[in-house]
Amino acid sequence: MDMKETFLRRTQIFDGHVVHLFVDDVRLPNGGTAQREIVTHAGGACVAALTARNELLLVRQFRYAFGEELLEIPAGKLERGEDPFEAMKREQREETGTRSDRYVSLGVTYPTVGYDDEKIYIWACRVTEPAGDQDLDPDEFLEVEKLDLWEAERMVMADQIRDGKTQIAILKTAALVRAGQL
Amino acid sequence: MDMKETFLRRTQIFDGHVVHLFVDDVRLPNGGTAQREIVTHAGGACVAALTARNELLLVRQFRYAFGEELLEIPAGKLERGEDPFEAMKREQREETGTRSDRYVSLGVTYPTVGYDDEKIYIWACRVTEPAGDQDLDPDEFLEVEKLDLWEAERMVMADQIRDGKTQIAILKTAALVRAGQL
Numbered sequence: 594m595d596m597k598e599t600f601l602r603r604t605q606i607f608d609g610h611v612v613h614l615f616v617d618d619v620r621l622p623n624g625g626t627a628q629r630e631i632v633t634h635a636g637g638a639c640v641a642a643l644t645a646r647n648e649l650l651l652v653r654q655f656r657y658a659f660g661e662e663l664l665e666i667p668a669g670k671l672e673r674g675e676d677p678f679e680a681m682k683r684e685q686r687e688e689t690g691t692r693s694d695r696y697v698s699l700g701v702t703y704p705t706v707g708y709d710d711e712k713i714y715i716w717a718c719r720v721t722e723p724a725g726d727q728d729l730d731p732d733e734f735l736e737v738e739k740l741d742l743w744e745a746e747r748m749v750m751a752d753q754i755r756d757g758k759t760q761i762a763i764l765k766t767a768a769l770v771r772a773g774q775l
Numbered sequence: 776m777d778m779k780e781t782f783l784r785r786t787q788i789f790d791g792h793v794v795h796l797f798v799d800d801v802r803l804p805n806g807g808t809a810q811r812e813i814v815t816h817a818g819g820a821c822v823a824a825l826t827a828r829n830e831l832l833l834v835r836q837f838r839y840a841f842g843e844e845l846l847e848i849p850a851g852k853l854e855r856g857e858d859p860f861e862a863m864k865r866e867q868r869e870e871t872g873t874r875s876d877r878y879v880s881l882g883v884t885y886p887t888v889g890y891d892d893e894k895i896y897i898w899a900c901r902v903t904e905p906a907g908d909q910d911l912d913p914d915e916f917l918e919v920e921k922l923d924l925w926e927a928e929r930m931v932m933a934d935q936i937r938d939g940k941t942q943i944a945i946l947k948t949a950a951l952v953r954a955g956q957l
Contacts, residue, residue: 625914732809761942765931
């Protein structure tokens with residue numbers, strides 16, 4: 594079955610700092626037409642950084658869209674033309690003051706596929722330079738917390754950690770460590 | 776540390792069928808102000824439905840934002856005021872023609888927390904009525920595929936299934952089945 598939808602016409606609604614919004618007219622597989630509301634986003638990169646004792650570095654941050662503080666792995670939006678791997682290392686350094694000399698790719702996640710083209714690239718690592726200070730943007734407020742990896746996995750399973758990229762990164766990292774691959 | 780950002784003023788940019796976009800002025804913890812571009816969305820519900828033989832029911836669907844066909848678990852947007860559990864059962868029935876008499880909650884995921892308030896509710900089940908026909912919307916085109924749960928888990932780990940809710944649901948469902956809890 595051909596399920597492809599074909600672009601016909603695009604109307605730009607908004608061109609913001611983070612969100613870009615379009616309404617596209619598309620041709621459906623059955624010959625009809627429909628409109629698709631599409632958010633475009635630069636994408637993001639994040640890292641599950643573990644200490645030698647299997648402690649995961651998390652950042653606690655107020656997320657305005659939810660009115661809640663959330664526990665997340667260090668992450669950030671890609672700058673224009675930025676390589677996701679470089680963006681991830683930058684965010685790790687700025688948010689946690691740590692680096693590593695080896696990273697394992699945990700692949701990509703498409704967070705919300707119905708109306709948004711965002712892709713988030715995920716890595717895991719062992720922290721090799723635990724020293725260093727945070728280097729945050731002036732309007733960035735977050736706290737670093739260490740959490741035992743197995744406790745983090747239990748919290749994901751128990752619905753106590755809700756950020757999607759963090760859920761995926763923790764479950765994949767736990768599987769790798771269990772298999773002796775990280 | 777107080778990290779809360781306080782609402783000051785809201786400007787509506789777009790009020791669509793799926794996407795609603797606002798720009799809010801907020802007060803930062805340090806007393807300064809900033810703008811937050813916020814997508815609001817009704818939220819979604821989805822289900823990892825397994826046969827007695829540990830086959831997972833997936834839907835293959837063209838996703839316009841990516842220009843790709845993706846493999847996803849059955850899912851849908853909440854209608855106005857709709858209970859997520861009822862929405863999930865409706866989507867399972869419409870997209871796969873199946874039902875179950877017992878569902879296990881896999882919790883909630885916040886797919887992209889920086890600018891979007893969407894929440895996706897996830898369940899798992901064993902299919903008890905495998906018969907029945909799809910009942911799709913006129914502009915909905917998708918194909919159901921059965922995939923062995925362990926193969927699905929391997930594909931998530933190998934970055935071959937990229938939809939976020941589907942990655943989370945597969946990893947959590949595999950853990951539950953392995954623990955004899957589903």
